[in-house]
Amino acid sequence: MLDAKVTPFIKPLLRPMIVALSKACVTPNQVTVVGFVIGLLSVPAIVNGWWVMAFICIVANRVLDGIDGELARFQQSSSSAGGFLDICLDFLFYAAVPLAFGIANPSEWGVPALVLMAAFVGTGSSFLAFAVAAEKFNIEKPQFKNKSFYYMQGLTEGTETILLFLAFCIWPSYFPVLAYVFAAACAITIVTRIYSGFITLKSVEGIDDYCNREEE
Numbered sequence: 001m002l003d004a005k006v007t008p009f010i011k012p013l014l015r016p017m018i019v020a021l022s023k024a025c026v027t028p029n030q031v032t033v034v035g036f037v038i039g040l041l042s043v044p045a046i047v048n049g050w051w052v053m054a055f056i057c058i059v060a061n062r063v064l065d066g067i068d069g070e071l072a073r074f075q076q077s078s079s080s081a082g083g084f085l086d087i088c089l090d091f092l093f094y095a096a097v098p099l100a101f102g103i104a105n106p107s108e109w110g111v112p113a114l115v116l117m118a119a120f121v122g123t124g125s126s127f128l129a130f131a132v133a134a135e136k137f138n139i140e141k142p143q144f145k146n147k148s149f150y151y152m153q154g155l156t157e158g159t160e161t162i163l164l165f166l167a168f169c170i171w172p173s174y175f176p177v178l179a180y181v182f183a184a185a186c187a188i189t190i191v192t193r194i195y196s197g198f199i200t201l202k203s204v205e206g207i208d209d210y211c212n213r214e215e216e
Contacts, residue, residue: 011070014063018071028072028082035064036089039096046100046169055169061093062162090158091124097165101175112179119186123156126193133201156182156189 021031039061045054068086072078095117102113164182168175 011066014067014070017067018074021067021071022075026071028068028075028077029085031064031068031071032082032086032089035061035068036093038064039093043096043100043103046097047104049104049172051169051172055166058097058162058165058169062158065090087128091120094120094124094161097168098179101168101172101179109175109179112176112183115183116179116186119183119190122190123186123193126190126197130193130197130201133197156185160185 038057042054042057042061045051045057065086068082069078072082098113098116098120101109160182164178167178171178
């Protein structure tokens with residue numbers, strides 16, 4: 001919901017770092033992998049209750065995630081392979097954070113962590129499934145034209161997820177409540193994505209239901 005509004009403000013802030021990395025011959029894929037590794041460091045930090053470190057690792061991961069795509073466009077090296085690597089590592093990172101909370105306190109945080117991870121599976125699968133179909137039918141990307149795949153919007157997107165993770169680090173005792181509330185928001189995203197995606201693809205394909213064809 002917020003990604004399209006936040007992105008235009010973030011891009012100019014990243015420009016100096018992108019120029020410096022390009023001069024140093026750093027590749028976008030290298031940035032993607034380093035960002036993922038730093039993001040995974042939040043897992044042991046969460047398990048051990050090192051909340052400041054976890055917060056820093058999550059922020060660093062997101063900053064590098066914003067840099068890799070912009071660096072690819074700056075270097076004119078955008079590719080489907082890079083986009084594939086980026087989204088795969090992003091989703092693994094998203095799953096790792098609630099997993100860490102479940103490991104840290106299984107008795108109190110285990111169930112909400114599982115519920116949140118299940119919600120992430122739903123949002124991620126609906127997101128990627130439509131992206132594959134959108135590529136097949138060359139559906140335009142009106143708000144994220146520079147993305148290597150179709151970016152289907154929803155109530156819970158990357159920005160909201162990161163704000164949630166940071167809230168976890170600031171108020172860890174409220175993890176169950178925050179997890180359940182966000183999982184509910186994810187459920188809305190899943191339903192709306194499946195519905196709108198189905199209607200859109202059905203319209204693009206121009207296929208009527210069998211019974212309707214029989215009546216005609």
